[in-house]
Amino acid sequence: MSAITTEGATISQTLIIDTIMPYSPSQKPIVAVNYNFPGPSIEAYENDTLVIRVINKLAQPTTVHWHGIFQIGTPDMDGAVGATQCAIPSSGEMTYRFRAYPAGTAWYHGHYLDQYADGLIGPLIIRRRVEPNQEQYDTERVLTVSDWYNDVARTKLLSWYLSKNNTKGIEPIPDAIVVNGKFSQSLFVKTSGATRIRFRIINAAAFSMYTVSIDGLPLHIIELDQTPVVPYTVSSFMINAAQRVSFYVNLNEFDQNFVPPDVPPTKSIYIRFKADMDMYPVDISSCIAPYATPYLPYPVFLNPLYLAILSLDSSNSLPTYPVNQATSRLSNRDFVNRQDVNILGVRPFSQTNNLVPCATHFLNIVITFRRDSNNITRGFLNNVTYGSDENNLSNKSISVQSITSDKIPLLHQMITTPNALGNPSPIITNESPLPVIQSDGNGHYLVPYQAVVDIRLENKDEDEHPFHLHGHSFWIISTSENPQAKQRYRGAYIQPDVVSVPGSGWAKIRFLANNSGAWVFHCRIEWHMYAGLIFAFIVGPDELLAHGYTSSDNQKLLCQ
Known part of the structure; x- marks a missing residue:
């Protein structure tokens, strides 16, 4: 975090914070950014200046934290109410101006009144002029995974959680998992003809930790949070709330034996996000939350397995192999190490730029x-x-x-x-x-x-x-x-x-x-x-x- 002297471009953007109701079966208003959930991706090169006007159209105050940005010389732009600023009032606005540093996969989210859990999230990608490991991939995709709650967090869920009625201190359990704002088996990720693809995974969940894998493909991890690392190959990895992991895949490495011989060749494969059930304080397969509002269908139980579809052509077809059959095959492979959530086995890409001082x-x-x-x-x-x-x-x-x-x-x-x-x-x-x-x-x-x-x-x-x-x-x-x-x-x-x-x-x-x-x-x-x-x-x-x-x-x- 040394002083920055290189000047870059000025990137200006306006973010309107307001509520939307994007899912017709749901009565829940989402705190959206520019009327989208997640909010729009903000992109810049390292050392560019970001000028972001935030307009609050909510009935409550709000603020935005730029997670991963150091705010060197601009500590009042960090967005933490009570620490660095007062909240932006309803019908008010604030312009955040700060240096895009350090580079890597960052993100932005609400840091007030639990609006983060209600949808105030979005990617913030700070690019390097020369990316480490850039020769390993030709294109990239950003996947933002988050918890979905049928009830509003900033009023109903939080007030129940921190109440005398919650005698066991049980956290609100998500009702579903969403990735890029879509529910399971509704998100198609296109390869657009590329065979070498970088994925930036952002865990924007309020609660959940996930195991990430792609059927039949090794994952080559190249960045943890915003630290580039020497490629580290795994079949899956765990990612906790707020962590970011980048990896690339090479479709030429697909294990053809993954698809059984008695089914047609598949034109797509599953990207899996499996919620860690051990972290939930109740049996998610049967627990009916005391605060739950009856919806149709009711009750709703969390399915811990989320499936996105990596489309290998333009057909957007589902994989030809059974979901459970693929899970069984995965369990027999070198699966995730439950004790390596921090993935300490990776090494920094640049050893010379990662000198570790002695503690004082x-x-x-x-x-x-x-x-x-x-x-x-x-x-x-x-x-x-x-x-x-x-x-x-x-x-x-x-x-x-x-x-x-x-x-x-x-x-x-x-x-x-x-x-x-x-x-x-x-x-x-x-x-x-x-x-x-x-x-x-x-x-x-x-x-x-x-x-x-x-x-x-x-x-x-x-x-x-x-x-x-x-x-x-x-x-x-x-x-x-x-x-x-x-x-x-x-x-x-x-x-x-x-x-x-x-x-x-x-x-x-x-x-x-x-x-x-x-x-x-x-x-x-x-x-x-x-x-x-x-x-x-x-x-x-x-x-x-x-x-x-x-x-x-x-x-x-x-x-x-």
Whole structure:
């Protein structure tokens, strides 16, 4: 994340946030972008300037987070309400202006009032002038997979989830899976005559983790989140919420034995997204959610297998072989390693550009769930949760057990009243030989500028949690499911922006705090973030002031 000096083009786009009802059997309004779900793909080259006007036509406030963009020098463009900005009011608008950096498969989504789970998502592709592994493919396709809920998340589902009536803290279970806005067996992906195709997979689900495979084809992984990697061949892989995986396929590598000899030659094959049923807290084959609105048919049970069709010609025909027969064949092959969700076995494409510095500071984060004083099940990070109907992280004098909303985002406080933040500096403790990053008790951690922080995420919950850091990427050093990675891959760790922390296990990551601002760190499962698994790093407030950074007039107006 060094300073960027190369100037590129200016790419302007307008995004209108409004509701649509695209599926006639459903009565659910989707939060759409330019009246599409998912929203339109935004594309630029690395170091271009993106100027994106967001117009809010919803009845509620909104905001947009540009997931994977570091926002170097533009921390107020990150879109995190309470940390970097106030929300865009109904009938209001905001223009986001930022550098397209780093390159890779990014995406954008709502970061307010659970609008992400209701459809406010879209791809954001930042291209390199020369793509690593570019010689391996001739064309590309983007597949955005997400959960579908029959009920509105931002009102009905979230209020039920965080209520006393939900005595077991059960997350809302999706009713279906959608890819590029289409339900199973309705999405046809055309090859358009190409035999070597790159796929960019974006997991934009609010909850689910998936196993991805394509019948009869090896998948050659070439990018994790936005980090190019040396081609790594698998038959399938797992992808958690907010993770992105790019791979290419070569149709000449199709296993002809995959299609039984007693059926006609197939002109298409299945692309499979299989939801991980172990992460759901109930039996999805029979559970009727207590909040469910009766629809026809009713009840609706989640089918964990989603099928898209890769059309090998222009006929858009279904595969000739049975779906279950193909699944049986897959199970006998080198199937996915359940313990390699982070795919730590891949290697960075450029070793010289991936120098891993030694740690200078340490922070241990303990992840727990328990009932709060109101008898509501919440998530806690180091015994701190947040309690806010606005999902804010503003600094305010409150109980040490919660983080609440305020009218002044953390970033604005860093540049207007930095001495009043009240964040303690790192100290030496028995916890680590390195100085330990300290919290103010409200979920804010002051990180010295240029510090190299080792974070150990200790998961006391039995479920897996994907954690995302805004404004930075980080190196994954090791996990409880792959502890040998620390030594095996020393000096060549992968550097994503999402880490999947094993259930009842741990993950160790390292990040370089060279980007001043207020950056949130949270579980990317939407329900868990709202339950309290979120805090903020305050990085280098003195550096912001030294560089003359100030809040824009537009930002100030939003907070009035």
